[in-house]
Amino acid sequence: MISSKAIIRLTSLISIISWVAMVFTELSIVFSDKNNLDSGFGNEIPKVALSVFILSLFVFFKYRIEKAESVNFVDLLWKVFVTGLITTIVSLIFRLFLTLLGNTKLSENVLFLEFIYLINLGLIASFLISTFIVWKRLILYQKSKFLLTVWQIFEYALLISLLAAVLPIPGLVEMEKFYMAFLILLGIFLSANMKWVAYLNFKQKWKSILLILLAMFYLGYFVFTVFSLSEDLSRISPQFLSFTSNTFLVSLICFIFIYSLFSLLVILFNLPTSSVFEQKLEEVVNFQRLSQSIQTEQSEERVYEILLESATSTVFADATWIEIFNSNGPSKFYTHKISVNEIQNIKSHINSHKVSGILEPSSDRSRNLNKYLSTLRSSRFRSILAFPIYVKNEQVGTLALLKDVSDGFNKEMSKIIDTFTNQAGISIENFRLLSEALENERYKEELKIAKRVQSSLLPKVLDHGVDYDLIAFSEAADEVGGDYYDTFRINKNKIALIISDVSGKGTSAAFHMSQMKGIFHSFAQLDLPPKEFLVRANTALSRCLDKASFITTSYFVIDSESKRVEFTRAGHCPTLYYDSETKKASYFQNKGLGLGIIRNEEFGNYIQTNCFGYKKNDIIVLYTDGITEAKDEKGEEFGYDRLKEFIEKVRDKDILSIQEDLISELYEFTGSKAIDDDYTTLIIKFT
Numbered sequence: 109m110i111s112s113k114a115i116i117r118l119t120s121l122i123s124i125i126s127w128v129a130m131v132f133t134e135l136s137i138v139f140s141d142k143n144n145l146d147s148g149f150g151n152e153i154p155k156v157a158l159s160v161f162i163l164s165l166f167v168f169f170k171y172r173i174e175k176a177e178s179v180n181f182v183d184l185l186w187k188v189f190v191t192g193l194i195t196t197i198v199s200l201i202f203r204l205f206l207t208l209l210g211n212t213k214l215s216e217n218v219l220f221l222e223f224i225y226l227i228n229l230g231l232i233a234s235f236l237i238s239t240f241i242v243w244k245r246l247i248l249y250q251k252s253k254f255l256l257t258v259w260q261i262f263e264y265a266l267l268i269s270l271l272a273a274v275l276p277i278p279g280l281v282e283m284e285k286f287y288m289a290f291l292i293l294l295g296i297f298l299s300a301n302m303k304w305v306a307y308l309n310f311k312q313k314w315k316s317i318l319l320i321l322l323a324m325f326y327l328g329y330f331v332f333t334v335f336s337l338s339e340d341l342s343r344i345s346p347q348f349l350s351f352t353s354n355t356f357l358v359s360l361i362c363f364i365f366i367y368s369l370f371s372l373l374v375i376l377f378n379l380p381t382s383s384v385f386e387q388k389l390e391e392v393v394n395f396q397r398l399s400q401s402i403q404t405e406q407s408e409e410r411v412y413e414i415l416l417e418s419a420t421s422t423v424f425a426d427a428t429w430i431e432i433f434n435s436n437g438p439s440k441f442y443t444h445k446i447s448v449n450e451i452q453n454i455k456s457h458i459n460s461h462k463v464s465g466i467l468e469p470s471s472d473r474s475r476n477l478n479k480y481l482s483t484l485r486s487s488r489f490r491s492i493l494a495f496p497i498y499v500k501n502e503q504v505g506t507l508a509l510l511k512d513v514s515d516g517f518n519k520e521m522s523k524i525i526d527t528f529t530n531q532a533g534i535s536i537e538n539f540r541l542l543s544e545a546l547e548n549e550r551y552k553e554e555l556k557i558a559k560r561v562q563s564s565l566l567p568k569v570l571d572h573g574v575d576y577d578l579i580a581f582s583e584a585a586d587e588v589g590g591d592y593y594d595t596f597r598i599n600k601n602k603i604a605l606i607i608s609d610v611s612g613k614g615t616s617a618a619f620h621m622s623q624m625k626g627i628f629h630s631f632a633q634l635d636l637p638p639k640e641f642l643v644r645a646n647t648a649l650s651r652c653l654d655k656a657s658f659i660t661t662s663y664f665v666i667d668s669e670s671k672r673v674e675f676t677r678a679g680h681c682p683t684l685y686y687d688s689e690t691k692k693a694s695y696f697q698n699k700g701l702g703l704g705i706i707r708n709e710e711f712g713n714y715i716q717t718n719c720f721g722y723k724k725n726d727i728i729v730l731y732t733d734g735i736t737e738a739k740d741e742k743g744e745e746f747g748y749d750r751l752k753e754f755i756e757k758v759r760d761k762d763i764l765s766i767q768e769d770l771i772s773e774l775y776e777f778t779g780s781k782a783i784d785d786d787y788t789t790l791i792i793k794f795t
Contacts (some may be wrong), residue, residue: 112171119168130157131226138222159270165237173241179303180311183321184242190324191238197230214399225337232330236360249304251513269355288355295363302374313375324368346355355408408536412442415532420444423521425509432505495529499537541581565625571603573668577763582788590617591732591788592624596632601669604632607730607790608661623652638663639677643712650707651792658704674719678703681733686755690723693752728792734785747779763793
């Protein structure tokens with residue numbers, strides 16, 4: 109089987125050869141016509157070479173862009189911008205050269221004008237086809253079987269127009285306008301698919317508007333250039349390769365312009381509101397339903413039903429099933445739009461093909477599995493996403509989601525469903541343990557359950573950057589604590605950090621902590637500004653927290669590329685920052701109010717954003733109030749000054765030693781390892 113790299117190299121070579129062949133034959137024909145000679149080439153040869161050139165470009169960009177690894181929407185538009193910029197610059201260089209020639213004989217030479225025209229024809233073809241492939245990825249982001257069918261008809265119809273351009277089919281010229289109108293109508297219909305716009309945040313929408321406007325400018329420039337050169341050539345030589353007679357290129361120009369215009373209008377109308385927030389809020393609500401099922405539901409069956417409904421609605425699955433294993437009998441199934449017989453057929457087919465990583469743990473659950481499902485003739489599904497459900501580290505069942513199109517799931521969907529199944533496992537585990545606790549020592553067992561929930565919510569491994577180290581420590585005063593810290597890698601350069609302290613103690617604090625985790629993982633991936641993150645988190649929590657509860661939070665975004673840190677505080681302890689240049693530590697005093705205290709639009713007025721650049725050996729200390737409020741035998745608190753002096757004293761040590769020394773200092777100060785409030789620290793040292 110030929111690899112993608114080999115196909116890219118081969119098609120690039122074919123495109124170069126076919127373009128050279130087109131230029132050589134076209135110039136030979138024009139020269140012979142002007143001098144009443146026989147060129148030896150038929151007039152159809154340049155058209156054939158042009159069609160081969162376009163087809164090779166089509167395959168080249170298909171494997172270069174369409175088959176490439178998943179990238180975000182702005183990156184796709186950036187590819188259009190870069191391709192347009194390069195082709196436009198090359199075209200402008202030749203136009204400048206033509207302008208500098210003025211009214212010289214060379215500038216009026218038909219062969220020279222034809223050569224400039226063919227260069228621009230090749231450039232516009234490259235730009236049009238690369239943009240067409242990008243538009244395809246955007247249109248088919250959330251595809252259905254009907255949309256996929258319409259797109260295939262459109263794509264094949266375009267390729268057929270290439271064949272029709274070189275075949276002497278009777279009556280084809282008369283049908284050309286109708287065929288082009290058909291292609292344009294299909295393009296208008298497909299241009300209505302703008303679901304990808306909903307996943308752009310406010311900043312990404314402005315970037316997209318700029319990139320689309322530039323793409324439209326490139327398109328307008330090329331159309332003007334090629335048409336003006338065509339008019340000049342038509343007066344000099346009627347035998348030239350006319351651009352306007354190529355149905356493929358003209359239809360592509362219309363389609364790209366229409367989709368660019370539609371995209372521009374849709375993004376502009378979506379600027380005031382962001383519908384992606386509504387979807388993320390739905391994910392948070394679904395996560396909240398699973399979290400609340402620990403307390404509110406009376407059976408495991410209801411938890412499975414909630415998991416089934418939440419997972420199906422979140423990823424728009426066409427069918428879903430949950431299989432719960434039974435060691436003493438047959439498995440129990442919870443299904444949505446699929447029969448047990450279909451499930452057994454799919455399972456048997458996967459097992460017979462020895463496909464691993466589908467119905468058991470896998471590092472990449474969103475990979476394309478249509479090559480296996482497509483061989484199952486009786487199945488209507490082409491994509492599958494499956495996760496094991498664990499309770500007490502034992503797999504009790506499997507959640508599987510299906511779509512009737514290939515590549516129906518992406519990594520974002522995989523992450524949120526993974527969170528759902530983990531939370532469902534926690535809910536089921538705690539439901540079982542809670543039932544046992546009620547039969548024996550209810551209060552004592554309830555605390556053990558909540559502690560297990562809390563420990564599962566705190567990350568075992570923190571994301572690290574190339575130029576900084578992270579370390580965290582957390583110890584609860586009672587069986588259950590309400591402190592939370594976590595990290596989330598937004599992209600290769602950015603990482604989000606959070607530390608939170610839930611009001612109250614016991615199981616209710618642990619449950620609110622699980623809600624905070626769901627909100628953090630749902631919103632952090634959107635790459636929101638820190639203030640916007642807290643505003644949205646406050647909106648989501650206002651629907652979940654009881655009126656007497658609130659959560660203090662500090663949210664940080666570290667950018668390794670710009671070497672800057674941006675952060676906000678929602679009523680949390682002030683952040684301690686050690687500056688290696690001044691060798692002094694100080695506290696950031698930016699204002700902020702706890703999440704859930706003000707539950708309306710006024711909350712944003714109480715949040716302040718800070719931003720600073722970091723240097724080697726700078727230190728950031730995030731902590732909860734249990735650290736500064738730790739008391740000695742006389743009732744004196746450890747306090748902010750002692751913490752600041754401590755960091756200045758240990759500034760030259762590695763991050764692990766700083767943490768160990770801090771905990772030792774606290775225990776030595778209090779004189780006991782029995783603590784009154786939770787101890788939690790998150791320390792960052794820039795290397």
